[in-house]
Amino acid sequence: MDPESGDKPPKGGTSAVERGEAKSSRRRKTKRNGKPRSAAASIHAGAGEPAGPAVRSQPGDATSTTRKRKRRRAKSRQNEPQAAMAAAGDVSAPTPASVPPKAEKPQDAGLPHSRHRRKKNRGGRGLQGRPLTQAKTAVVVTSKQSSAPTPAAKEHRGKMPPGSAVQDGFAERPPHLRDDLYAALDLGTNNCRLLIAQPTRPGHFRVVDAFSRIVRLGEGLGSSGRLSADAMDRAVEALRICASKLANRPIRRMRLIATEACRAAENGEEFLARVTAETGLELEIIDRETEARLAVSGCSSLVGREARSVVLFDIGGGSSEIAVIRIADNRSNRLANHITHWTSLPVGVVTLSERHGGRDVTPDVFAAMVAEVEGMLHRFHCPPLNTPEGQVAEDFHLIGTSGTVTTLAGVHLGLPRYDRRKVDGLWLSDDEVSAMQSKLLSWDFAGRAANPCIGPDRADLVLAGCAILEAIRRRWPSERMRVADRGLREGLLTDMMADDGVWRRTRSRRFGTGQREEAGANQ
DSSP: OOTTTOOOOOGGGOOHHHHHHHHHHHHHHTOBTTBOHHHHHHHHTTOOSOOOTTOOOOTTOHHHHHHHHHHHHHHHHHHHHHHHHHHTTOTTSOOTTTSOOOOOOGGGTTOOHHHHTTTOOOTTBOGGGOBOOOOOOOOOOOTTTOOSOOHHHHHHHHTSOTTOOOSSSOOOOOGGGSOOEEEEEEEOSSEEEEEEEEEOSTTOEEEEEEEEEEOOTTTTHHHHSSOOHHHHHHHHHHHHHHHHHHHTSOEEEEEEEEOHHHHHOTTHHHHHHHHHHHHOOOOEEOOHHHHHHHHHHHTGGGSOTTOSEEEEEEEOSSOEEEEEEEOOSSOOSSGGGGEEEEEEESOOHHHHHHHHOSSSOOHHHHHHHHHHHHHHHHTSOOOOOSOTTSOOOTTEEEEEOSHHHHHHHHHHHTOSSOOHHHHTTOEEEHHHHHHHHHHHHHSOHHHHHHSTTTOTTTTTTHHHHHHHHHHHHHHSOOSEEEEOSOOHHHHHHHHHHHHHTHHHHHHHHHHOGGGHHHHHHTO
């Protein structure tokens, strides 16, 4: 014992000072990086926040780990709106420098900052590698960057014609987004036809809608000189359908014409007034020269570059138009400008079949029909197209645009059903045309009506058309003939599109203004 204190000496002779130093050393060893042992254990368990001094969880405590993970998720959700606003460029979003520092926990006081923020998210990654959820913020776009029209621009655009440029800062829409629809209607002696199309590449267009119906408007016109009540009723009913089709589409420009039946009838103008009152359509009666030019314009793409002279004919229901075309080296962009002579015969398939009979056509009746048309052609003064040696030039051919020639082509091909894609543009030799005419002449009315390319509606008209064709072939012999399933409607569309310059504008937008003249030459 120490005589002064009366205490027992420590074991091993250790003094009180030494015992205090040993105790402090053991206390320092229980801390890791400035944290209690319990906090170090929680970090190894997967947590990223220091535990409070009153919480002492054992390693692997699932309740404590879950509680800490929830606290971290809540803190990340509180920081997301500020980060998203800053990323969107919102000047009102608080920057890290303007955010007041968060009060430190008592146990974190005096700890190094790098130690306290050891588990911060890097690269936008959350817990266990999950991406952080981005806040949905509205991006403000200026008027110069906006591509949607303003209400004022929409109102201004509605007052302007479709396809025109709007003077409000928006560029003109490309052709495939504009409503460049054109419509052409042809009310003939036998048919009522409508065509709605959109221009595509220069000289061509895409058919959007089409309608055709046999109305026989000129039925009985040759004997009475007037349109019958039944014929007008049939035509008005077909025109109602055309009016509904036109009303359901944004048509930029249209032209509606009537031909020989309304030209020759005494009550033709009266009938057109009734059409306007009942359907809202205003039809114009065109003269024969305009009809011939429109037929040429509709078939211009079928005349090859090698051709130097062409005879184009359109066998209609009440009249037949013939145009003689001579093409020089300087070919115009409109084939109708090369017409040197033209005529319109006052005879068609309806009028000729009514005079001679169309149901039971014998070879003698057929020869009489051919002779009548030949007499009309003899009165047409036109220089011969043959060469001085009397031989047909290789660069000359016929073009036929009518139901007669398309019917012959369909019978020649043996189509089970008429197909315009196979008929339009087909070449027929002179021998093939003669063979088809002989075959049709050998059939009776029932045989012609049973053919899918003729049908009962045309069975009494097809041989009258063949008689007109035979007279034309005798006047202008040719080794070949091209079939055109097109006519006045296509001519109307081609002229309207060319007058509006839609093909020149399309080419100039694609290749620049320097190509404008070239585009016009290809129409």
